Amino acid sequence: MSTIQKIIELRHTLHQHPEVSNREKQTSARISDFVQQYQPDKTIDISHTGKAFIFEGKNPGPTVMFRAELDALPILEHTNVPYASENSGVAHSCGHDGHMSMVAGLAPYIAENRPEKGRAVLLFQPAEEVEQGARDVVESPAFAEIEPDYIFALHNIPGIPKGKIILRRGTFSAASKGMIIRLTGKTSHAAEPENGISPVRAIEQIIRGLSEIVEDKSAFADLALLTIVHIRMGEVTFGTTPGDAEVMVTLRAYENDDMQKMTGLAEQVVEKAAENEQLKFAISYVEDFPALVNNDQCVDLLEEAVRKNGFDHAYREQPFKWSEDFSYYTQKYKGGFFGLGSGPDQPQLHNPDFDFPDDILGNGMAIFQTLYEKLLIENK
Template sequence: MNEKIIALRRELHRYPEVSNCEYKTTDRIINFIDEYKPDEVIRLGDKGVLFVFKGAEQGETMMFRCELDALPIKEISGLEYASVNEGVSHVCGHDGHMAIVAGLAQKISTDRPTKGKVILLFQPAEEVEQGACDVMENVNFKNNEPDYLFALHNIPGLTKNRIVLKNGSFASGSKGMTVQLTGKTSHAAEPQDGISPADAISQIISKLHVLRTDKTLFSDFILLTIIHIQLGEISFGTSPGYAEIRITLRAFENEDLTLLTSLCEKIVKEVANQEKLACEISYTEVFPATMNNNACVGIVEQAAKQNGLDVEYIKTPYKWSEDFGYYTEKFNACYFGLGSGYEQPQLHNPDFDFPDDIIETGINLFYTIYKSTLQS
């Protein structure tokens, strides 16, 4: 096992930082990879970084991406290298993903491209959707856009070192929908003198649940989940005049997510109009579906076979979302899974710890992709 990379992974695990606060994490990565003498180290603002290894000849650009951020979850693992930052932990495995890409830098440093470029992207703020958008808008990224882009995610509950692939949609698109309904407060003894959103909320929820079960409208899986409702204030003498509903919309296909969004808005606006309520709708944490390029999927499959790894093609995309979907809208890309074991706690569990014994598999697979595509 690569003890130096494992030590890096555990150091990153010990000092996690949440989305948009990954300053020291970025510094640690730069300090580590600097030893391997990339041709360029390009900052993406004050968080995020590109490491560029250049060939002598002009050619295509291949990029490998990993995530810098941790989650606002208290770790309960009891590990000697457990998080020292209260209420923050690497319980999604981004520490392991960073270690894999750092290990790739090790290998490339002694086997540099003869043509083209290979770029290692350490991206901030994946967990909150903002990271990929900010990276793609950064002029330093625009000047180094890839011809091919690859990334992986560890998958608990799957045989260790198994590679999970899918053509087309790999992970769901999703968005958070916030509905604000404004009427008029009144005395609770005289509700007819006000305009309460209470009945509107009941109608909206009922109609959304009917929409959720309609199998004729969508080409594939959709889901909407009511995650929060606020109605008025805790005052028994007041009939409410304001309400908010927060809903997560989710779909395997981007076209279905667009249709689902439109139909939900139609329901909300019709009910609000009937109930004489002002209505505002906004969105946050918008993730497009992660849509794999078939040719890139084939590249990963061949690399996995060259490494003697089992490959599984899943039939159904994952329900979770990933901001890698922003990259797949523009670039030839593949996002794939790396099995992390049946005993592995699930992602975002407070006792999660990335298994060190799959790091080498990730490094070797990325390296084979690099060799077979950029060096061929």
Template sequence: MNTKLVALRHQLHSQPELSNQEYKTAQTIVDFVEDYQPHEIIHLGDTGRAFVFKGVEAGKTTVFRAELDALPIEEKTRLKYASIYNGVAHACGHDGHMTILAGMAQQLSENPPRKGKVILLFQPAEEVEQGAKDVLFHPKFADLNPDYMFALHNVPGQETNTILLRRGSFSAASKGMTIRLNGKTSHAAEPEKGRNPAIAISKISRELNDLLNNKALFTDLTLLTFIYIRMGEQSFGTSAGSGEMGITLRSFENADMEVLTQKSEEIVNRIAAEENLECSIAYHEEFPATVNQDECVDMLHDLAEEHNLSYKYLDKPFKWSEDFGYFSQKYTCGFFGLGAGVDQAALHHPDYDFPDEIIETGLTIFTGLYQKINGE
């Protein structure tokens, strides 16, 4: 086990920072990678960083991505290197993902790419969806024009060091839908003189649930999860005049998300009109499905076999979402899972800790990819 990388992982774990606040994290990565003399360090916004390693010949540009941000969770691991900040923890393993990418700087320094460019991208704000989108539309990133992009995510509940593969959609699309309904308050004794959104909320809830039963509309799994419903004030003499609903829409396929969104909006707008209510709809934390290209999956498959690593193909995408999906909408992408152990605590749990023993496997796959694309 590479003790320098383990020490880096523990340092990153102890100093977690929330989305778009990853200043110390970014500097820690810069301090580490600079020792391996990248040809260029590109600033992508306040905390995003890309390290460019150039070959001597023209060739493909390959980008490997890891995430910088932590979660607003109170850590309960009692580790020596546990979070030093109350209410913030690397409970998703981004500290481990960053460490694998930083380890590539060591490999690239010792075995530089022969042709093209290899770029290590440290992206902010994955947890809130904004980070990949901000990087994608940053002019300095657009100038890089990647031919390939790769990323991984550790997966608790799967055998340690198993490579998880899937062609097409790897993880689900999702978005938060906020519905606001405005009517008119009235005295609770005279509700007929107002426009209370309660009936509309009831109808919307029922019809959105019924929408999912229309299997002919969708090609694969679709979900609607009701997150919250609010209406009126805690005043028993007043009939409510406004209400709000929060719903998460989720699907395995991007095309299904488009249908689910359209049909949901049609239901909401129709019922609001029937109940004589003003209506507005807004979306938050939109994640496209992360979609793999066959060419990239083939490379991952071959590398797992070449290095005698256990691997398996997933029957279905993961239900969780990944903002790497923004990249896969534009570039040729490969995203794979890395088993973190059957008994490993689940992602986003307060007792989760990224297992150091899978760092080497992630590094082996990433290193093998750049050697295939930029070294032959």
């Protein structure tokens, strides 16, 4: 069986047995079974279900890391492929099965072409879908043993021709975070609202104030977006004036400095509204993703790899609006993240009809292999 056939078979197996964030035990075990065939010098357990496989070079040199995501989504699959999910309500509808397979596909290549210098690390990270995955890995004591000089990853992108490589200098994808605003006043009978402290007017002020923040385009270097996604107030009863409320807002920006500024301004809006209406308030954050900022040298290396393989490619003018927790690596290390077209007719990410196309596996593997050769074998 050829290497690409083995990788396709691995992807189908992973697709058939998806697991949600931080519960990817069997997924991690399947990846380990595959990679161990190629005799990595060391294996490290990292952050819940994560695995790092290390291939040591003969001489000193850089640590080059390739990262993939282990987790699937809580989605009921509708693909009807022979290898469809056997775990009801869980599916690889984002393509992480393909991403894992491409990184795992480096193992047989490395086994036949051991590093001349430095070391190669194949990192399989849990919980990309819920934001804390990469952060937990970076903060893990185990990661200190394998801190990379370079780290690379990709994401498949529906709507782009199959196999086409998407590059971008600077910000590749946006920063985002979920802001949860809790307002606490005092309930009263609906016939006597004067005896209560209602959050209604504060919510009105918050909605208006948040809108005004992003209306001033000159205040930010690039895209700054505030989206109110949920409001809950009081109880479902006609006899009570509400005394508490919860407002959920998504903040999104292309630049980390803009995100910091927008966050501060939003907090001021909430504080002022609560003070005006004599309410107590609390603010918390979830799903906090920094902007994914590519390192210029890594982008140069990616472009060189693309050209060497003769792949079609393009530089994207604007960052993607979605977020990606690979940003936690690029905050601290030289990182290169690229897009891999998965087809103009491919269902969108997180769609129950999504199935990663096998015919682009070779493109992603080729880019990773060329980076590996350039950094750990050539110029020895």
